[in-house]
Amino acid sequence: MFDHVRNRVRTAALALSAVTALTFGTAGAAADTAPAKQGPISVAYVEVNSNSILNVGKYTLADGGNVFDVAVIFAANINYDTSTKSAYLYFNENVQRVLDNAATQIRPLQQQGIKVVLSVLGNHQGAGFANFTSQQAASAFAKEMSDAVAQYGLDGIDFDDEYAEYGKNGTAQPNDSSFVHLVTALRANMPDKIISLYNIGPAASRLSHGGVDISSTFDYAWNPYYGTWGVPRVALPKSQLSPAAVWIGHTSPSTSAYLARRTVSEGYGVYLTYDLDGTDRSADVSAFTRELYGSDAVYTP
Numbered sequence: 001m002f003d004h005v006r007n008r009v010r011t012a013a014l015a016l017s018a019v020t021a022l023t024f025g026t027a028g029a030a031a032d033t034a035p036a037k038q039g040p041i042s043v044a045y046v047e048v049n050s051n052s053i054l055n056v057g058k059y060t061l062a063d064g065g066n067v068f069d070v071a072v073i074f075a076a077n078i079n080y081d082t083s084t085k086s087a088y089l090y091f092n093e094n095v096q097r098v099l100d101n102a103a104t105q106i107r108p109l110q111q112q113g114i115k116v117v118l119s120v121l122g123n124h125q126g127a128g129f130a131n132f133t134s135q136q137a138a139s140a141f142a143k144e145m146s147d148a149v150a151q152y153g154l155d156g157i158d159f160d161d162e163y164a165e166y167g168k169n170g171t172a173q174p175n176d177s178s179f180v181h182l183v184t185a186l187r188a189n190m191p192d193k194i195i196s197l198y199n200i201g202p203a204a205s206r207l208s209h210g211g212v213d214i215s216s217t218f219d220y221a222w223n224p225y226y227g228t229w230g231v232p233r234v235a236l237p238k239s240q241l242s243p244a245a246v247w248i249g250h251t252s253p254s255t256s257a258y259l260a261r262r263t264v265s266e267g268y269g270v271y272l273t274y275d276l277d278g279t280d281r282s283a284d285v286s287a288f289t290r291e292l293y294g295s296d297a298v299y300t301p
Helices: 053-058 093-100 107-111 135-152 178-189 253-265 282-293
Strands: 041-047 059-061 070-081 086-090 115-122 156-160 194-198 220-222 245-247 270-274 297-299
Touching (some): 053 070, 053 107, 059 282, 245 253, 253 270, 253 282
Parallel strands (some): 156 194, 245 270
Antiparallel strands (some): 059 297
16 A cells, blocks of 8 residues: 555655744644744654654754654555445554554654654545545544544544545546545544645545635645655645655755755745654754754654
8 A cells, every 4th residue: 555655756744934833733732741842843754564653753853852743654544345335444454553552652752742643545445535425425434534533542634645546446536525525524523633635636636615615624735745845735824834845765865955944944834754764864854954943863762
């Protein structure tokens, strides 16, 4: 389910103003255990099939505070049951292991002041966020997601509309109402949690229907192409948009630094990274923390 990262270089980011203190939109402020930090927030996607989500908490700034403010569990899936002809939320064994061991995998990060969000991704079965054919079906899937957030004590949901393969298994093609119904229901279920948008796929281009525009429902939206600069076309303030992100270990330090400088100079509020592994990546991470926060990153195994 993670073949998309080999097929395409992409980026994602999340941001706050470089001159304001860190906040998390509707999700609330960071825990008191994390020293205050000025500047954009930094986000880390972690491929939990091969890496520990706890890696996110191993990086601090030389002058105090966490490097990363949001850890994204990558990824749960939207699957399709051919017998009931309905979508359902699926966790592979690695994602399930993280969730089942929330006390040792998720709580330590949250206690450190890091939000933990679950990304949901298509899984080549025809089910996606953009092809629910009724408001009832969309609401049912929204409840599965919000129930998972509540059950495992997570801080929100991230939408990544890739690899659905719309039409497979006799499923419907994308329509204009599906994602609007889904996000509206999810926000109603969890008004104080993060909902973020990886700005790609049919869902990302279908944010309004019937006089309802869900753009402002999102806490954040980010550019999906690593190593590039591209402002998401979502009607959110700059503080909630990320035009830049990097693939750690693949994006050059010079590009990472350039994207960070531009994030600050143009007043965007988030900087997203992908594929944080268990290696000491402090050199790669410092390339952007110097620009974002004026500090090197320190790795503590």
